[in-house]
Amino acid sequence: MHRQPVGSINDSGHLVIGGCDTVELTKQFGTPLIVLDEAVIRESCRLYREAFRKHYPQGQVVYAGKAFLCTAMCRLVEQEGLFLDVVSGGELYTAMKAEFSPEKIFFHGNNKTQEELEAAIQYGVGRIVVDNPYELRLLEPLTKKKKKPIIIHFRVTPGVEAHTHHSIQTGQSDSKFGFSLLDDTLFKEIRNVIRFPRLKLTGLHCHIGSQIFDQKAYQKSIEVMLRLIKNIKVKTGAVVQELNFGGGLGVRYTQDDAPPSIEEHIEIVTKTVRRESTALGLPMPILYDEPGRSIVARAGVTLYTIGSIKEIPKIRKYVSVDGGMSDNPRVALYDAKYESVLANRFKESQTEKVTIAGKCCESGDILQKDVMLPKVKSGDILALFSTGAYHYAMASNYNRLPRPAVVLCKEGKAEVIIRRETYDDLIARDVVPDHLNHKVRIRSR
Numbered sequence: 078m079h080r081q082p083v084g085s086i087n088d089s090g091h092l093v094i095g096g097c098d099t100v101e102l103t104k105q106f107g108t109p110l111i112v113l114d115e116a117v118i119r120e121s122c123r124l125y126r127e128a129f130r131k132h133y134p135q136g137q138v139v140y141a142g143k144a145f146l147c148t149a150m151c152r153l154v155e156q157e158g159l160f161l162d163v164v165s166g167g168e169l170y171t172a173m174k175a176e177f178s179p180e181k182i183f184f185h186g187n188n189k190t191q192e193e194l195e196a197a198i199q200y201g202v203g204r205i206v207v208d209n210p211y212e213l214r215l216l217e218p219l220t221k222k223k224k225k226p227i228i229i230h231f232r233v234t235p236g237v238e239a240h241t242h243h244s245i246q247t248g249q250s251d252s253k254f255g256f257s258l259l260d261d262t263l264f265k266e267i268r269n270v271i272r273f274p275r276l277k278l279t280g281l282h283c284h285i286g287s288q289i290f291d292q293k294a295y296q297k298s299i300e301v302m303l304r305l306i307k308n309i310k311v312k313t314g315a316v317v318q319e320l321n322f323g324g325g326l327g328v329r330y331t332q333d334d335a336p337p338s339i340e341e342h343i344e345i346v347t348k349t350v351r352r353e354s355t356a357l358g359l360p361m362p363i364l365y366d367e368p369g370r371s372i373v374a375r376a377g378v379t380l381y382t383i384g385s386i387k388e389i390p391k392i393r394k395y396v397s398v399d400g401g402m403s404d405n406p407r408v409a410l411y412d413a414k415y416e417s418v419l420a421n422r423f424k425e426s427q428t429e430k431v432t433i434a435g436k437c438c439e440s441g442d443i444l445q446k447d448v449m450l451p452k453v454k455s456g457d458i459l460a461l462f463s464t465g466a467y468h469y470a471m472a473s474n475y476n477r478l479p480r481p482a483v484v485l486c487k488e489g490k491a492e493v494i495i496r497r498e499t500y501d502d503l504i505a506r507d508v509v510p511d512h513l514n515h516k517v518r519i520r521s522r
């Protein structure tokens with residue numbers, strides 16, 4: 078069974094996350110505020126670990142940092158025994174600043190720069206997931222100074238379409254990511270790598286998309302990938318021992334979502350790996366899974382203060398909050414749906430239908446359309462559930478709104494893990510060129 082939203086209710090009728098009264102949190106830290114329940118993140122990590130231990134001990138969980146990353150999160154993930162997937166120099170830098178073990182880092186990206194690759198090699202990341210021939214041409218000379226070979230995986234698009242929003246589908250052949258299987262570029266490059274002693278190909282990677290419920294898509298992609306591993310052996314002689322099936326498990330945002338549990342997901346995938354490997358006469362590969370959303374989404378709740386309320390008779394009641402698409406672009410991007418409550422009046426019955434609007438200067442900045450809440454008043458606290466993944470990570474300063482703070486709550490204690498941006502942060506990188514340094518008045522004739 079999938080897991081319900083986080084939180085409980087206290088005697089004051091307030092929403093409680095990680096043992097902390099959310100109304101008190103807003104008084105202490107302000108709003109918008111992203112609250113993460115540490116125990117829930119740890120539980121998700123544990124569920125993955127245990128599922129692998131039970132169904133496929135030669136499996137390893139690699140947290141996809143793109144879902145949410147900061148130095149504290151790196152520490153937490155490493156404590157939980159997970160590896161880390163990064164997709165940019167910035168994520169890599171964050172991990173290194175958190176002293177994450179470099180050999181447990183996998184470096185992804187469809188357009189890694191020379192500088193990013195140099196940094197990855199210098200830090201000694203565990204795997205570079207090569208996305209295309211251009212990247213290989215950048216990599217080859219960079220390996221010259223290294224005594225030990227650089228371990229690489231090749232990312233492949235297996236030609237599998239997962240049922241999810243088209244912007245987060247990545248396994249289909251028409252994708253910017255990875256080597257296509259529609260021509261022989263992959264085989265050509267594998268032959269190249271075999272001749273290149275400083276690069277060591279150990280594995281293949283695929284990622285079919287995100288927020289995936291349908292396990293058949295995983296089964297199909299595993300079949301394609303294992304057949305490919307066999308084909309590579311036959312055609313090039315290269316032995317591929319590692320397979321990364323790329324995360325993507327969906328989570329519950331509303332009651333209409335019914336994803337499989339983490340254990341069901343791992344059981345289905347690993348059974349397919351066993352069955353297909355046996356059928357193809359392949360040894361069982363070392364498996365990597367790269368979940369992001371299913372590790373951290375459920376742990377997060379965003380708290381907003383409600384401000385203006387506009388009722389258009391017989392049409393709609395707009396309730397505006399002090400954040401919006403700047404801290405949650407998912408609605409505008411994917412038409413994402415959520416559940417919410419009034420954190421300060423959690424016990425009261427939901428009697429009116431409202432639309433939650435953000436404060437950005439865009440008509441499209443709507444967080445929830447037509448949701449039921451108790452009769453809303455300005456000053457109420459709105460809690461939007463399941464905002465731990467792809468929220469802070471995708472936040473922007475649109476309209477020069479400072480990004481919210483993130484607090485980690487555990488057993489009634491709340492600690493800031495990302496401080497709230499200030500207006501001074503917003504202008505900290507602004508530069509005024511000399512010719513604009515004095516206020517020059519243009520005279521009107």
Ligand SMILES: Cc1ncc(COP(=O)(O)O)c(C=O)c1O
Pocket residue numbers: 141143144162185284286287288323324325326367368369370371
């Ligand atoms: C390469 C890669 N790995 C892992 C993930 C994690 O996916 P999710 O957060 O849906 O588990 C993504 C996300 O899109 C990705 O692009």
